[in-house]
Amino acid sequence: MDAIFTGHTHQLYSWDGPVPGGSGTRPVVQTHFYAQYLGALQLGYDPATRKVTQYTYTNRPVTAPTAACAADPDYAKAASVVDAANAYAEKVGQQQIGTVTAPITTAYKTDGSRDDRSRESTLSNAIAQSYVDSINAPGRPGGVQIGVMNPGGVRAELLGEDGGKVTYSDAASIMPFNNTIVTKKLTGASLRKALEQQWQPATASRPYLALGLSKNVSYTYDPAAADGKHITSVTVDGKPLQDNGIYTVASNSFLMAGGDNFEAFGEGTGTSDSGLIDQTLFIEWIKSHSPLSPSFAKHGVAVTDQPTQVAPGKSVSFTVSGVDLTSKGAPTTTSVAVGLAGRSLGDFPVTPGLSAAPPYPTRNGSADITVTIPADAVAGPADLIVTSAQTGTTVTIPVTVTASGVPSGTATATSTVTGPPVITDGPARSSNSAVLLGGSALTAALLAGVWIAVRRARV
Template identity: 25%
Template sequence: MTMSLVRKPTFSRSRIPSFASVFLLALTLLLLLASPSFPWTLTILHTNDLHGRLSPFSDPALGPESGGIARLATLIRQIRQENPETLLLDAGDRFSGTTLSSLFQGEAELVFASLLGYDALALGNHDFDYGQERLLYLRQRLAHLPFLAANILSEPEGKPPYPPSLYRVKNGVRILLVGLSTPETPYSTRPSNVAGLAFQSPARSLRAVMEKERGSYDLLIVLSHLGYEQDCRLAEEVPGIDLIVGGHSHTKIETPERIGRTWIVQAYQWGLYLGRVDLEIRERRLSQVKGKLLPLSSKIQADPLFASLVKHAYQERARPLMEEVVAHCPYPLLRGEGETVLGNLLADSFRAFTGADLALFNRGGIRADLPSGPITVGKIFEVLPFSNQVMTTELSGRQLKVLFDRLAARGGGDAISGARYRIHQGRAEDILIGDRPLEPDRIYQVAANDFMMAGGDQFDLLRQGKNVRAHGLDRQALIEYLRGHPGEWPPRGSRIER
């Protein structure tokens, strides 16, 4: 028998590193290498409240040919080339407010958002203006557009119909993006557009996401369509937010504002500015913040591809209808806080369209001014972009007294036709329907749009009416009135006495 003089090595199983431990060690090393210890800059580009403004337009501050999606594309491309570590975010309300938005029901806005490559978008109240089915259809066609809404739940299931949050990783830093929508949405879009949705407390919903994702993120950025004041309150109530990218209030925040350890930004409205925030990151934490608004004036060259797409894919298809002249106006018809000629004109068109005793038009539903000169179908689309139905309902004189008191308490800025009243100490007095005093026991027929009839803009009392009937689109009512009453412009200040 021979014996080997060479001893075979033996290994203890406890000394052999497991595959899992090796993998975790390698992953840790990769993250450490991917996240540099020296400072680096994460650039946030942000927009909000674009409201369908794809084409350039004149702005008093920036001059003619300002804004437009093609100029926005140029700036975004330049900044991404300057710093590849860039995120592009939107804080809601891409829809409603222009002819193209109304005609194509939000398609154009989302096509261009997809081409721009947004990393995340909040849902604004006007993003529901064309209904949930339309929004779902567009999302399915453009599935890579990440809409976020942490405080929207479907009823009765209580499940989120939209993702509450998502992650983006830059230089190994884990960035948690959370979307919040205004709880005012059921009152600021047609209620049927959000039927079956429950809008929860933004602060409570955000805390729930933060608790669920605790330990998994390095930076927290909130895309908020709550408005500036609510953003400030959110920063106070929920510690731990690094940056709030805001919208809804159309606030022009020139440089980032700070509340506690939270920074707040907002880029005004209509794509007139692109917001830029440069976040200095040191050891996976925010160390410094610099930001500004970049004006999209005519000095910015429009991206030729985007400009061509706007023109050929949308403007030329819409032009024949939009250029049809309906009437001529001798002076501008402007929106305003009190009684206006434009508001009275819209209310008159509703009353003539329906034959009602009186008509109402909420001031928030007037979305643009009418300039002097030819009034085209396109201009009417800009004034009335929501495709609301003209409705009638029946209310008693007693119910109307409560309604007129509500109008007086709102300052008398909502238009009326077929009635007059005086505001005294915040209440309505000397109410006339036609030329006769309001009769408490009489039943009156009242016209308004379906948004108001469903309780929108806090007109809850209209929901108490009986024999509700639809008559047609608001734009149809105005077009017929203008054609049937050429040169007739209601005077301002003739219906509400103060």
Template identity: 30%
Template sequence: MRLSVRLILALGLPGMIAACAGPMATRDSAPVEVGIIGINDFHGSLEPPRQAVNVSDGKGGVIPVPAGGAAWLASAIDSVRAGHPQSLTVSAGDMISASQLASSLYLDEPSIGVMNRIGVDFNAVGNHEFDRGQNELLRMQNGGCEKLTPKQPCAIEPFTGATFRYLSASTVKADGSTLFPATGLRTFGKGKRAVTIGVIGLTLKGTPNLVVPSGIAGLTFADEADTINAAVPKLKAQGADAIIVLIHEGGRTKGEPDPQGCTDFAGDIRPILDRLDTRVDVVVSGHTHWSYVCDYGKLNPAKPFLLTSAGVYGELVTDITLKIDPVSGRVVSKAAKNVIVQSVPYTSSRGPLANTPLFPQFQPRADIAQYVAKYVDASKAYTQRPIGKIDRAAPKNEGAEGGAGGPLGNLLADAQLGATRQAGAQIAFMNPFGIRAPLVPAADGTLTFGDIYLNQPFGNNVVTATMTGAQIKATLEEGLDDTGPKQVLAPSAGFAFAYDPARPSGDRIVSITLDGQPLGMGQTYRVTVNGFLALGGDGFSGFVGMPDAVTGPTDIDALESWIKAVPVRVVPQEVRAGVVPKA
């Protein structure tokens, strides 16, 4: 027997209505799950970058896992996406520039093409997005073949621009508007089950210290926390149930490598996070090339959001799960994990690196692999050209040692000194954070142009100018002070310095010598650095405005010339910058 609702009411049977309505009400009010798939700092890594994600083995050692490559990244994102019927794919900046040659030669058009095919929804503008200037960045969004740089656009095929949306909430033009939209919204579900995700995207305030000034002329970069806090109520007013921040700023953890951990988290992003509106739910970060997953509420109970970073070069993907109450319009639970994009084995500077069964190995997605191959094949004339030989592999310092150049930093400083002797250069310095990859020669020691390009992808000209000994000391101190991450400049042959990290900030240099003699504080010297440092990059303000400046060749041309100048270039192994031994 069927009873209509009207008859039930007439008979006075409200309990029967409750019994009928209960399951529907429960279904309507149950949390709605949305996946957020996060990446950052892709840097045009079309091919596997020949780097590993280091994971603790739980026994005091490290398991290196070969990872990365656009086609493998696509498969990993597809795998994560398969676990979320409703998802949003986001990037926290530096998607392009400082890229592999197959992307850089073609103005990073193929990297945009890869991300279009992967299905990215939003990308925050990072500092490297401005490397070729704001007009070229606008072309990345809008497409077209207008020639805005020395390189020819659309060299392989027409370029239609990004199908995803760049966001630049803190990048402000002279008229007060932002270069790209500040925020975005995405709604999932229908009716009472609909939930809306609000996204804020921005770069770090310090971007002007990291790019060529002409590329950002007329732009200002606002305070990160103020920008985010101003955007949150606007998104809430537009119906956002969850707030996701994509910020190109980050931090680092300490201890054994742990892409899922947050041990002793520190960095320039922390003061920003501690000021954020409590309605922020997730912060996807980048810039430091470090991987972590932080329940930030454990660091600051007043700020109970998730903080994540997927490292660099597409080696990881962050899988974030949000459960949202559609009735109250708030996030009721959130969780995240980093997925290693295990790809193919390779030979590192320390020898062969095989796959491990401890983590899934992804297969390359066929359409992405085919698309990338078109650009890789076109670039082979550049990448496969032999340029000389070195006597051994030159590893890139990683992890806790990443702030020191080591033998590879010494080699690069020597190359820049050698290229600028005619300008009177006596000393050269290389910034370790500007070293992008190890130099791994073939079995006979041969390096190709592709090998050195991976190491120096910026195309910076080197600059030689005059500094006093006191100015040199003060500039070296900047790399050792308590502002930002520590970075020990790698010096050229004949120059050495020792420092004591226990001494007060600004007074940590203990000794400096040139050719075995103490550096004269009042004496002048001719010093060579790359153009990035000459503009104050990485916070080294002491190089800005050096007098009698002479611009030399590009850093990569200097390295090629140095290696090919002798039959086999010896990688210098001596310690030129070191900590004073404890008594």
């Protein structure tokens, strides 16, 4: 290979690259982005030896045509092709494909500008959901459980400024790269690692990149935790993520190849490229799901001092923060409700204000929560649920309710009772409505002890 033009990383450079295993150099050129530069390369070729013997290169800024250029017949002929294509694109672009009831956008910064890639957004989440719906549509490969979107791939907004109207051009501008949609099977551990990689390497251009997620995925995190330890819980379809479970994930080919330092997606197996273009599918999705409304439910929420065990009759305290989005039109949460197994444990005010960074990501809104676990709470796994009525944000905190009278965090002795297995997993888990049956109160208590010990062993 005598010369290399690179792309996709949007850098501006031209340099002499050493030839591996050989002598001399060869030109390596990349031309920034959006046609701001033209890479001009000349090669000197010796026909006798059939080799390139010399080269020159430069990145030339693209400027408006001069009068001399406009008078050149070759330029005029080429320009007419471009002008005709632009005119046709303008006509097609104005075709209406759907409507929105309110803007669906990227995250907005405190200065009012768009594209805060360190914050979750209504638009990234909507695109992630569109991947699931599109690939699972009749006649498509199907089987997708989770959709994911990288924030850097979202280049415009769905504003619906003309009475909620969404045009072909609006939708096409959002994802201009024309990546194909790829599905992979990821273990829960790999998916957790991908969420962890939102905290970017020290050498990255941005310290944090917030992934968009399909509506069935939520997670909690500790912003002050050490690298690799931020994610504290993940919920998929209302159930805790299983590290050894297998989940089929869909996203664009860039992200699925490990783009933007999300290397965990490279751990997936059973890779299948649908051959379907993300932009085309998004336009199709808007058509079939209009009118679209933004979902202001936040998928990732910070929880400090997150409990893992709670005891009946005892109090537990923790703090939630970052419960609101910063996309256009996002409401502000004023209070959150806390519940356990369908029972209300109280409402708590949310203090407004934007947290400073680091630690990343920045977070707006914070609530200090102290609740008392009901004295008759059933021992076993349960979920503390924190919800915002204003946004629909739901924070799921998986906990284990210890046996009555055992303080939170206290180990329970292993029981030696034998007998038929006690089934505890299943649809009733999230509502904590499982009932332990026994011949007496003592038997029930002992069985509960066995169940807790077995669950700990499994974890």
